[in-house]
Amino acid sequence: MVKDADVLVENFRPGVMAKLGLDFDQLTAHNPRLIYAAISGFGQDGDWVHRPAYDQIIQGMSGVMSITGGPDTAPYRVGYPLADTIGGMTAAFAVAAALADRSKAHFIDVSMLEATIATMGWVVSNYLIGGTEPAAHGNENTTSAPSGTFQTGDGLINIAANKDEQWVLLANHIDRPDLLQRDDFATREARKANRFRLKGEIEQALSVKSALAWEEELNAIGVPAGVVLSVPQALASSVIQSRGMIATFEQVPGVGRDIQTLRTGIKWDGAAPQVATPPPRLGQHNAEILGALGQTDLETLKSEGVI
Amino acid sequence: MVKDADVLVENFRPGVMAKLGLDFDQLTAHNPRLIYAAISGFGQDGDWVHRPAYDQIIQGMSGVMSITGGPDTAPYRVGYPLADTIGGMTAAFAVAAALADRSKAHFIDVSMLEATIATMGWVVSNYLIGGTEPAAHGNENTTSAPSGTFQTGDGLINIAANKDEQWVLLANHIDRPDLLQRDDFATREARKANRFRLKGEIEQALSVKSALAWEEELNAIGVPAGVVLSVPQALASSVIQSRGMIATFEQVPGVGRDIQTLRTGIKWDGAAPQVATPPPRLGQHNAEILGALGQTDLETLKSEGVI
Numbered sequence: 001m002v003k004d005a006d007v008l009v010e011n012f013r014p015g016v017m018a019k020l021g022l023d024f025d026q027l028t029a030h031n032p033r034l035i036y037a038a039i040s041g042f043g044q045d046g047d048w049v050h051r052p053a054y055d056q057i058i059q060g061m062s063g064v065m066s067i068t069g070g071p072d073t074a075p076y077r078v079g080y081p082l083a084d085t086i087g088g089m090t091a092a093f094a095v096a097a098a099l100a101d102r103s104k105a106h107f108i109d110v111s112m113l114e115a116t117i118a119t120m121g122w123v124v125s126n127y128l129i130g131g132t133e134p135a136a137h138g139n140e141n142t143t144s145a146p147s148g149t150f151q152t153g154d155g156l157i158n159i160a161a162n163k164d165e166q167w168v169l170l171a172n173h174i175d176r177p178d179l180l181q182r183d184d185f186a187t188r189e190a191r192k193a194n195r196f197r198l199k200g201e202i203e204q205a206l207s208v209k210s211a212l213a214w215e216e217e218l219n220a221i222g223v224p225a226g227v228v229l230s231v232p233q234a235l236a237s238s239v240i241q242s243r244g245m246i247a248t249f250e251q252v253p254g255v256g257r258d259i260q261t262l263r264t265g266i267k268w269d270g271a272a273p274q275v276a277t278p279p280p281r282l283g284q285h286n287a288e289i290l291g292a293l294g295q296t297d298l299e300t301l302k303s304e305g306v307i
Numbered sequence: 308m309v310k311d312a313d314v315l316v317e318n319f320r321p322g323v324m325a326k327l328g329l330d331f332d333q334l335t336a337h338n339p340r341l342i343y344a345a346i347s348g349f350g351q352d353g354d355w356v357h358r359p360a361y362d363q364i365i366q367g368m369s370g371v372m373s374i375t376g377g378p379d380t381a382p383y384r385v386g387y388p389l390a391d392t393i394g395g396m397t398a399a400f401a402v403a404a405a406l407a408d409r410s411k412a413h414f415i416d417v418s419m420l421e422a423t424i425a426t427m428g429w430v431v432s433n434y435l436i437g438g439t440e441p442a443a444h445g446n447e448n449t450t451s452a453p454s455g456t457f458q459t460g461d462g463l464i465n466i467a468a469n470k471d472e473q474w475v476l477l478a479n480h481i482d483r484p485d486l487l488q489r490d491d492f493a494t495r496e497a498r499k500a501n502r503f504r505l506k507g508e509i510e511q512a513l514s515v516k517s518a519l520a521w522e523e524e525l526n527a528i529g530v531p532a533g534v535v536l537s538v539p540q541a542l543a544s545s546v547i548q549s550r551g552m553i554a555t556f557e558q559v560p561g562v563g564r565d566i567q568t569l570r571t572g573i574k575w576d577g578a579a580p581q582v583a584t585p586p587p588r589l590g591q592h593n594a595e596i597l598g599a600l601g602q603t604d605l606e607t608l609k610s611e612g613v614i
Contacts, residue, residue, distance in 0.1 A: 070380070
């Protein structure tokens, strides 16, 4: 099977594949063009090569938790396995890049910790280069103001009036052109310095309508705004539906009902790549895979009393 | 320039490149093998094609914020521009994949919203397929117990004893083998149902040592554990240093001091790819780029009073 494979992906602790007789050298002896991708918590070498890891551990060790939440409530984990996903995406990127060079085998070593740290972009750069200490700022986007989460008459909305012209449009639209005359909000730097005072003024104005109404109105005049949605609301939203982001497999055999799955975040030459089949039932492909390997399938082995 | 390019990446609002005379059809007339990647908030078609977007907006509309924070404090934004980064990583993956097929031009359309939703993995699947309503669970990894963030005698630690054997190791190591005898902690499901009672017992035991001491001890016996670090602590950690994750450019001209940058999260055939040069000064490459285009550079134009 390995000799016909393009890519092998594993995420055992370093050393496990070697113990199984399946490390890079052993496998490339069978397939000199194999792309071997190893995803681990801390990488294939270095001080912590033998440490176990899960997403939760990496979120904490990367510093991501330390900057998520409010000044009074941080640290918080991101509410889904961010580091697992980032590790996988980073490996997928590297594998796709390796597929452009099939002249030889490649060994790809992805550290979940490093991949996660690398996603923090300017938070890290501002510290390493500018000496700015990263901190937890709640729902404020501290690079601009007004930019963050605001209470409306009905629920929360994000508004990112990051450019001066967006700020002018916003102040006028909420019937507060007086704010544009104030020294404490005159420049982006002044608005950043007085962001919570500004936030109070804006929230007072927003209290007369719902988040959804403001979302419609503000986007219509070019001020980026969006309701803070639950996951079900996000999936049901007009844009997700109109883009065909959710695929439906009808009356899936063995399940007896429709199954919905997500597409990827990519459209490609006008098409929308998606998962080709619904999730398999446990063991659904055993016979096919074992047969292709010239092995008897598990059910037969069981029925023959071998296992 | 376009006729010699492999890849073009843009993240204007849909329609802007066409207005500039630079859309896919116009550019591929000059370069029939161009890979054109467009990153936008909501995609190149669909209901919200004309809406502006920033990271903060996408974080809220994706549902990510709704599941980040505690039951009493959510929603929280992830403390760095997660959606910007995910959009870029998704595009990088698609571009790398396209580079494996240079037989023709490709048009890649990445929606930041869809790319971000796609990273939520089982949170979305559990809802779409299993009907489980996503919720904000603070620092608890609700798929297992004990798994989450714990207070020690000195700071917070993540412990993920996700397997039964890890739970047994943990309970014995903290001198609480009695917990293994209790019905309310007997199975993974029981521990999940009584997770906060269990958390109290564990935190009491952990209070006698520091997070760092527990991290060392627990990892040594195979229980995944990690201190919750700040970003500077993460960057200074032994594993990041020993893996060479940070590159130093010494005495950078025009800056007069060392500049540190991150590597990627990928090692490749034993090497550690990194940024080739320190960040450029503003306009550093104007003359070179404009010269290559047969244009006079900006400084010359300014000095000649043309602009």
